[in-house]
Amino acid sequence: MSDFDPIALGTRAQAMIEMLASISADREKLTRLYLTPEHRRAADLVADWMRSAGLTVRMDAAATMHGCRPASREGARSSRRLLIGSHIDSVIDAGKYDGTVGVVAGILAAEELQARGIELPFGLEILAFGDEEGVRFPKTLIGSSTVAGTFEESVLNMTDSAGETVRNALLHFGCDPAVLRSEGLQNADIVGFLEVHIEQGPLLERWNEPLGVVTAIAAQSRHRVRITGEAGHAGTVPMAIRHDAVAAAAEFIAMVEEVARNGVKNNLMATVGEISALPGAVNVIAKEAHLSLDIRASSDEARAQAAETIRGRSRQIGARRGVVIGIETVHQKPVAVCAPRFRKALASAIEAVTSRKAPELISGAGHDGLAMAHLTDIGMIFVRCRGGISHSPFEHVAIADLGLAVETLIRAIVEIAREEAA
Numbered sequence: 048m049s050d051f052d053p054i055a056l057g058t059r060a061q062a063m064i065e066m067l068a069s070i071s072a073d074r075e076k077l078t079r080l081y082l083t084p085e086h087r088r089a090a091d092l093v094a095d096w097m098r099s100a101g102l103t104v105r106m107d108a109a110a111t112m113h114g115c116r117p118a119s120r121e122g123a124r125s126s127r128r129l130l131i132g133s134h135i136d137s138v139i140d141a142g143k144y145d146g147t148v149g150v151v152a153g154i155l156a157a158e159e160l161q162a163r164g165i166e167l168p169f170g171l172e173i174l175a176f177g178d179e180e181g182v183r184f185p186k187t188l189i190g191s192s193t194v195a196g197t198f199e200e201s202v203l204n205m206t207d208s209a210g211e212t213v214r215n216a217l218l219h220f221g222c223d224p225a226v227l228r229s230e231g232l233q234n235a236d237i238v239g240f241l242e243v244h245i246e247q248g249p250l251l252e253r254w255n256e257p258l259g260v261v262t263a264i265a266a267q268s269r270h271r272v273r274i275t276g277e278a279g280h281a282g283t284v285p286m287a288i289r290h291d292a293v294a295a296a297a298e299f300i301a302m303v304e305e306v307a308r309n310g311v312k313n314n315l316m317a318t319v320g321e322i323s324a325l326p327g328a329v330n331v332i333a334k335e336a337h338l339s340l341d342i343r344a345s346s347d348e349a350r351a352q353a354a355e356t357i358r359g360r361s362r363q364i365g366a367r368r369g370v371v372i373g374i375e376t377v378h379q380k381p382v383a384v385c386a387p388r389f390r391k392a393l394a395s396a397i398e399a400v401t402s403r404k405a406p407e408l409i410s411g412a413g414h415d416g417l418a419m420a421h422l423t424d425i426g427m428i429f430v431r432c433r434g435g436i437s438h439s440p441f442e443h444v445a446i447a448d449l450g451l452a453v454e455t456l457i458r459a460i461v462e463i464a465r466e467e468a469a
């Protein structure tokens with residue numbers, strides 16, 4: 048069954064993605080933040096598409112749009128459904144494809160299954176989450192954590208830069224914050240969650256592959272590093288007796304890079320992306336340096352081990368230089384492993400559609416699947432994007448690749464249905 052036209056499917060997907068991209072807070076660039084008028088227009092457009100695809104639409108208390116198709120056959124499993132989706136919010140000055148590809152692919156897959164007369168033993172529920180990026184409020188994944196039943200009440204009091212709380216923004220959007228906690232779905236009702244997303248990295252392009260199966264969403268931790276030394280005059284304190292916080296920071300950064308480079312087999316990545324010095328003057332030896340540290344890996348053990356190694360080597364640097372290096376963990380997310388049965392179904396669908404063996408890769412970025420993994424099994428595919436560029440107006444996906452992604456999703460759904468029936 049290879050009689051499909053990736054260009055035709057991809058062209059339809061591209062047209063929808065362009066329509067969504069035209070909805071922005073800014074005429075010059077694409078910016079669509081959670082619970083804004085642009086979010087409303089995008090959600091309404093998505094709801095229209097869902098209805099045209101024969102889906103029943105509802106908006107939940109976190110403003111996620113749900114488009115549902117019931118199971119084709121009666122029986123014990125008929126209330127169960129397969130969730131498919133991604134997000135329609137964006138970063139500031141975003142690309143068109145991040146998030147929207149997954150929402151559009153889900154709607155087109157539902158439409159095609161209907162058009163091809165394919166019956167399924169479970170329902171389909173297409174999801175368009177409103178907050179994956181966490182740009183407006185200091186919290187990510189509000190939509191998916193609500194569906195997963197892990198939404199925390201304290202988030203309602205968080206504010207945006209204008210001082211508006213999540214609670215008020217939800218009320219203005221027409222959502223009832225009081226029922227957020229009860230919006231969580233039940234594991235027994237759910238077959239799993241599938242997401243199609245652009246890779247946002249360079250590997251598929253480098254391998255000359257349009258699609259890849261995601262094995263896991265990486266474990267991640269964020270830390271604040273504070274290095275305390277001793278201030279002094281840049282012209283009078285001899286080099287040998289200095290306790291220079293910035294010089295120690297330089298050694299710390301190089302050490303972090305070395306630790307990560309030695310962990311390639313665990314997809315270890317460690318990044319110092321922010322640095323500041325106190326008092327911060329050209330002729331003063333710094334007494335303090337503040338740094339950020341982000342660590343990611345394909346397993347929780349590898350991530351924890353890297354953090355331990357970094358702590359140990361920091362103590363050595365501190366002892367040698369007479370400075371104190373304090374590392375505080377501010378945020379930690381365990382690895383979300385993609386379910387083997389979905390990896391298998393997605394891989395065989397990719398192989399059927401592309402006639403090549405499906406490559407596997409890990410997601411270094413967090414996604415809605417990270418929250419959904421608390422509810423159910425997750426499966427994910429990545430679509431090649433030009434130059435690996437994302438969160439930028441230069442984000443680009445070829446039309447043929449979009450078509451291949453939609454067809455892969457359709458066939459994976461059929462494959463999962465076959466497994467369920469067996």
Ligand SMILES: [Zn+2]
Nearest residue numbers: 134145146179
């Ligand atoms: Zn995304």
